[in-house]
Amino acid sequence: MATLPGPPAQPDRIGDGAQAAEDHTDAVLLLSGGLDSTALAALFRPALCLAIDYGQRSAAGEIRAATAICRALDLVMKTLTLDLGGIGGGLLKNEDAIPGAPSPEWWPYRNQILATAAASIALQAGLPQVLTGTVAGDGARHIDGRPAFYQALDRLIGMQEGGIRVCAPAIRETSAELVRRSGLTEDVLGWTVSCHRANFPCGDCPGCRKRSQVLSELGILSGRRP
Secondary structure (H helix, E strand, O other): OOOOOOOOOOOOOHHHOOOOOOOOEEEEEEOOOOHHHHHHHHHHOEEEEEEEEOOOOOHHHHHHHHHHHHHHHOOOEEEEEOOOHHHOOOOOOOOOOOOOOOOOOOOOOHHHHHHHHHHHHHHHHOOOEEEOOOOOOHHHOOHHHOHHHHHHHHHHHHOOOOOOEEEOOOOOOOHHHHHHHHOOOHHHHOOOOOOOOOOOOOOOOHHHHHHHHHHHHOOOOOOOOO
């Protein structure tokens, strides 16, 4: 009987699993079209960017933004459709928050499902890892934004056939720190979207408010640059 591989060795910090590259990184990046994943696209230049329509209200807007971003950064993009509407909830699905939800936009087990789907795409493409755009502060809104979650998910997926790794390389950085480090220009940042409600920014959901706050912190919306 064949011996199954054990779990991969873990980095001391979940954010240490991938290094930024001048050329391309052998990885699949989950690209939502938001500031954080777009910054990772610029920093890591992944071999493949993956935009997923999982039934969220903003799917068309996210895919439109991801397509424009990949074109601007000269990156390869793939789209994937997963029908998760039957198990979703919160602002990403409708205006009804799930009882006991940690935040209005919470979609149960979303990050776990999307990272698993991306790992399957990585396996098909012969790529060894998945990158996600989780940043510091996400864990204050939901458990699947915390380092412990990604460490556990990395072990779970990595112990299975294929040994795909899952890494959240910016999980110790704020969004503003990450975007600043990425060197993204305003013409690329202008394509980003973060709305939870619609295909065009509503301006009032947690995603839209965070995007405006980060751009203001970077001096883009206020007209000044730090």
